[in-house]
């Protein structure tokens with residue numbers, strides 16, 4: 001059994017906030033697997049790879065240097081010596097990441113990076129396929145979900161204060177499209193992993209969700 005708590009679910013279901021809190025409570029390291037798919041996408045975009053150019057994405061993937069380190073309770077990384085930070089969260093990147101994440105060569109590399117993190121210590125890892133593919137032997141598997149309207153409202157609130165123009169309506173259509181692509185792709189689609197506990201966060205606050213997970217982990 002791997003020392004991993006897997007927290008999977010669709011976009012803006014509360015995974016990041018919940019996973020960070022659970023990791024802090026348990027003294028474990030938080031891992032955002034989606035950030036790696038975003039980093040592969042960002043690196044390709046930085047090198048002028050156009051949408052739909054899968055060969056270009058794979059070439060960029062082979063050239064990129066990713067270094068991992070532990071910082072502030074999380075496993076963090078640099079790409080070619082740079083910390084991409086908020087550049088991973090733009091709407092342009094949101095539109096392109098699902099295509100990149102559906103590419104088998106990209107998935108193989110990201111899964112290898114994620115599995116190589118085990119020696120860092122006990123992990124709380126969030127994503128789409130952590131309990132189903134990356135660590136099917138995880139000690140605990142959680143699937144977080146929430147109504148699409150509520151997820152759009154949360155993501156829109158995150159964008160406020162940044163200079164990107166967004167409305168709840170266009171955030172919801174962008175999330176819906178990405179969920180559709182993530183659910184329908186051939187390799188490692190978003191599914192509820194065998195043995196996962198499903199938690200609906202639509203009307204439950206973060207504290208309640210964190211408490212429910214901690215109670216389940218502590219048994």
Ligand code: CDP
Nearest residue numbers: 011012033034035037097098101127128129
């Ligand atoms: O934060 P949000 O839930 O919007 O997305 P994310 O977790 O940063 O993931 C971005 C994208 O990466 C997703 O839409 C998926 O296409 C992909 N992804 C994946 O395929 N498998 C994972 N384990 C994590 C993310």
